[in-house]
Amino acid sequence: MNAVTESPDRGRAMLAAAIASLNQVVLGKEREIRLALCCLLARGHLLIEDIPGVGKTTLAHALARVLGLSYQRIQFTSDLLPADVIGVSVYDRDSGRFRFHRGPVFAQLLMADEVNRATPKAQSALLEAMEERQVTVDGETHPLPEPFFVVATQNPSYQVGTFPLPESQIDRFLMRIELGYPAPGHERQLLRGRDRRDLLADLPAALDPPAILALQQRIPELHASDALLDYVQALARSSRDSGRYQAGLSPRAVISLLRSAQAWAFLHGHAGVLPEDLQAVLPAVVGHRLRPRDATDLRAPLLIAAELLKAVPIP
């Protein structure tokens, strides 16, 4: 897609079209849709955490259609095995060798549904693949397709029968978002409108994998001034020194924050990252990474982020 590499405006227009399509399927969640796209552009993975039935799967599926990515879905259950995710080597009688049968992880957009229902073993199989972007079975390494974008959904962990993702694993998700209930008007549209599944089938692809790869490469080059980097570091320092959190933001988290902000700035046509771009992505990026020191403090991640923003002056 030479058009994209040559002109950022062209890429931006394609993204705008994608957002418009997605908005027709997932109603009233433009902010979450934009965050999800940012996550993709920043080469991260997305965790959607919410109660069942608010449209998590619909969003993931719609993303795959609109972005023109191959789509696979794994329903995580408590008896899911790592081989069910990664694939398995089978003996081929004709050739007299083992042949690797690719598992569902070999997709460009992988939907891992209810990831916290599986045992930690199966979870880590997925999470390692996410981190490495490759799978090793029987000493043989199989690269995963590019782009590789995991959208995992998770029920709030206080529900029965779940294995909450440990902190080291949850750090591998670039962003964590919630969808929440629809506004009354949007809910009425849902009630009156066509079935979402039918809509999905008709959804045209606005982007394709080469265009996405080109956009992904463009993101880290987006201008981030010293003043903005000062701000990023001030936020990180505050999270580490204030004593409010069990642990401050890791360097990986800080890089994630910058990439996400760059993606957001790109999406919004800014030539450089503005403080508002950083503030827009901050809740999704740090909300699941910071745990209040006071364990009884069960405030929503959004509030945690708001608190951090209010504690740090913009340099």
Add this chain to the structure above:
Amino acid sequence: MRDPGEGLRRLGWTLAGLLAALGPHFRYLHLWVTALALGICAWRLLAERRGWRLPGAWTRGVIAIAATAGVAFGYRTIAGLEAGTALLTLMAALKLLETRGPRDHVVLIFIGWFLCLAAFFYDQGLLTLAWVLPTVWLLAAALLVVARAGSAGPPLAPFRTTGAMLARAVPIALVLFLFFPRIAGQFWGAPAAERARTGLTEEMSPGDISDLTSDDTVAFRVRFAGEAPPPLQRYWRGPVLTEFDGHTWSRARNQVYFLPPISWRGAPVDYTVTLEPTGQRLLFALDLVRDWPADMARQSWDYQLVSREPIHNVLQYQARSYPRYVAGPVLSPALRNRHLQLPPGRNPRTVELARRLRATATSDVDYARRVLASFREQEFYYTLTPPGLTRDSVDDFLFNTRRGFCGHFASAFTLLMRAAGVPARVVTGYQGGDWNPIGGYLILRQSHAHAWSEIWLPGRGWTRFDPTAAVAPERVERDLQSALPDEANVPGRLLRQSDLLWQAGMLWDNVQALWNDQVVRFDQPSQERLLHSLGVDDPDWRDLALLLTTGLVLALLLVSGWLAWEFRPRRADPVAASYRQFQRRLARQGIECAVGEAPRDFAQRVQRLRPDLAAIAQAITELYLRLRYLPAPAARDLSRLRGLVQRFRP
């Protein structure tokens, strides 16, 4: 945005520190001062919680004047240690009434530190130290809380931070302690009249010494160069009382006689005494002392060691005594008269008894022995709780109550001697002592206070007679506890009966002795010895001061240089400076940029609040963002931004 709980938190920390600092002083403050200070603290805390108004300048002024007058009236002065502490306490409490901002808290915290220092004027023991050190830490933590507005971290975090700070200060403190020039003399001593005097005094009424027996504090510690003398020889000479008014014995004042000569017999005892401060001028020594540091004290005609100044600090001296001696084989007529003096008309029955007994005795010695024998044979009892005595105390004691403590027996015996024409006097001091097997030294406590008699015998000079030994020999041979029936309420009996507790007590005393020797008494000679061992042979304290000051100044310069470099002002970004100016001008109009509010959000708020400023605010914001955050800004954008902000007059 100020947190409403913040004031309360600050106040809580400051009050906690201040009260901890006042802790050691409550013992010495008048009750009303303590009550008033605590009352004001409690009121101030309530006022903060309930949001009451603080009193105005007039009210505070009136209270301040009243408090000062109260101190001047109650203490008869407003200077000196006790009155000064009282005044400081009251002023700290009054400062609370006008404490609003961090600056006031800082003043209170510094008063707290000063009170910590003042606590050592009263007592430099380990317990005071154990109280003051955490208090200093608490005050430092309070200062941190006061200075660090807005962030309510975990409650123990200030202790961690300040703990690290104080730990870093320890080496400096050590260097200062070891090398700060010590000045000879009693540098820290407070004015004499101010200090509570402890221990034996220059007067003895019946019952005085038995009051002391309930006091287990240490009077002095003795380390012997060789073998310790047996208990029967452990008479530590204190005030010698020659004047008698019929009830009370007291020291002869303004009387100067030649020191009656002494001749020494037998082997000497060498020892080192570490004397706790008494506020008095007496040094204690084993009877009878021959050598002592001549620059420290002189010997009076009744063989007491009198120092030049009242003893306010722990004092250490070496002495040599001879348990066997002949003191004053010849008595001058003046001295003889002085030691036969009787208050006319008092204690007539005793005087009559003495004359009768003397007539039957062959000599003065014989007479003295007969009197002792009669104490032993008749129904006299040794008790800590003797009944009160009438004006003619000796008559009452000998013929009615017959129950007494060492003071009663010494008083009666001495009077019986004088009435029979034998020169005699009462000697008070300490007798016996607790042997500390761990440290290998003898502890003399106030409860070892004792009184005995000395009579002058021709040819033998002043001779000690201890009538208590006749009645209760265990007191002299062993200790007080053995001399009293089991049910008598003697302090430390429990301690003595439990072996483990006794050992623990001795260990603790050992630690205290070490503290005294190594820290409290670290004076000029000790410092010279230290410097000598470091190779500085002839230290002049001026050189020392110069060296120390130069070293400190250099070290501080280095540290401040490093700090200045570390916190050097960043080159002010002209873009940011212009934007700050824009924010300041809006703030003056009541539109303040919140912490963490993004520029465009702020511009929108300005638009909402002041639609008339919307256009220019937006222009400034966009220029600012372009200059500060976007790539390759145009040079003229900066001058445009500056121009806009210059002209911006909301």
